[in-house]
Amino acid sequence: MAQNQDSAEINVLVLVGSLRAASINRQLADLAVESAPDGVTLQIFDRLGELPHYNEDIDTEDVAEPVQALRAAAAVAGAALVVTPEYNGSIPGVLKNAIDWLSRPWGNGALKDKPVAVIGTALGGYGGVWAHDETRKSFGIAGPRVIEDLKLSIPSKTLDGKHPRETAEVAANVREVVEKLAAEVS
Known part of the structure; x- marks a missing residue:
């Protein structure tokens, strides 16, 4: 169980696949x-843009501080919510890089066996389904x-320029x- 030791609070790490400050996915x-x-409690990890590109040669005890911070945030989380757009039909590079860092050490990464859900919005009629499916696949291997049945892919045009709320x-x-993701935390 990855809940806070001092209470029954469930902590959920939130990763946003877009670095743009005004991103609709950030709004989501x-x-x-x-x-x-x-x-x-959901906590957005705002430092994906600071992570170095994954390289096993630099994944040592002295790994870069942003990687340490990401792994620490994942370690105390009971679950993760990934909110991502679709870039050229796939996963944004910063998100894939985070998945790679979180997958190590191989077989024992900070999110091992913790529930993960993927949602987001993108241009086009399908709202980022390809990227969401690829993100679920990558995390599943990592x-x-x-949680395969927690899906939400929103075509951004349906928001009509409004904040998702x-x-x-x-x-x-x-x-x-x-709510359903939090219910998956054991």
């Missing part, structure tokens, strides 16, 4: 944080327990994903 992540039920259906769907 913020909505997830706001939607957390009592007893659940060690976490991917302004669309009742989207807000309800995000809240439901967060």
Whole structure:
């Protein structure tokens, strides 16, 4: 169990696959944080852009501080919520890099056996389904327990330029994903 030792609080690490400050996916992540039920805390890890490219040669005891911070955040989390766009039909590079860092040491990464859900929004009619599927696949190989039935891929055009919290259906769907993900923490 990766819950906080001092209480029954469930901690969820949130990774956002877009580095852009005004990203709709960042807005979705913020909505997830706001939607957390009592007893659940979501923490966005804002440093994916600081991670060096994964290289086994530098994955040593003296690994870069941003990698240490990512692994520490994952270690204290009971679950992870990944919120990502789709870049050229696949996973954004910063997110794939984070998955690679979190997969080490191989077979015993900081998210090993912890539940992970993937959601997001992207241009196009499918809302990033390809990237979300590829992200679930990569995380599944890397060690976490991917919750396959927690899916939310939102075509960004359906938001009509509004913050996701302004669309009742989207807000309800995000809240439901967060609740169901938290329920997977054992």
